[in-house]
Amino acid sequence: DAGITQSPRHKVTETGTPVTLRCHQTENHRYMYWYRQDPGHGLRLIHYSYGVKDTDKGEVSDGYSVSRSKTEDFLLTLESATSSQTSVYFCAISPQQYNEQFFGPGTRLTVL
């Protein structure tokens, strides 16, 4: 987990409220990713970034938006949280696309 942190680590919120998760890296890696992990599904990519202000959608992007205004920070926003977004969210970084990814410790989000 060295070089990559996520905040908050745990969050409980109510349906309909906005939520922002933060990923911070100190490795100066170009690529940053947001995944969600649910039982039976493994990790599924939500959005990823290949540079400052350069982002693209992943497999399960509906209901999520991202922003990357600095190399070190990648924000994931749930505009209006739903119970189906209850999950564990992982941020990952990588110097190159399709290469080894380094994962953060995860954020457990519960939407009531």
Added chain:
Amino acid sequence: SQQGEEDPQALSIQEGENATMNCSYKTSINNLQWYRQNSGRGLVHLILIRSNEREKHSGRLRVTLDTSKKSSSLLITASRAADTASYFCATDEVDDMRFGAGTRLTVKP
């Protein structure tokens, strides 16, 4: 949809035994990676094997890749209780990496 799919879903062995996990995928790939996840933690990269490689070793880990069968296997030799974790394969597609649902390995002391 998942690209890589691991088999078996769960595996329980005694310490000292070997553990073999398999990964199958559907489309052509450039590389395949294996990751380990301890309970409640993020994933940790174990090994990357490129499509032009057939076998790769790292310590007690041995990974094979058969592109004709679209499958890979991860062998952990002389397993230890500390190897208890979930293991995931990940394959590259056009736009991103796709992870399988994982194999849960339990090594009993």
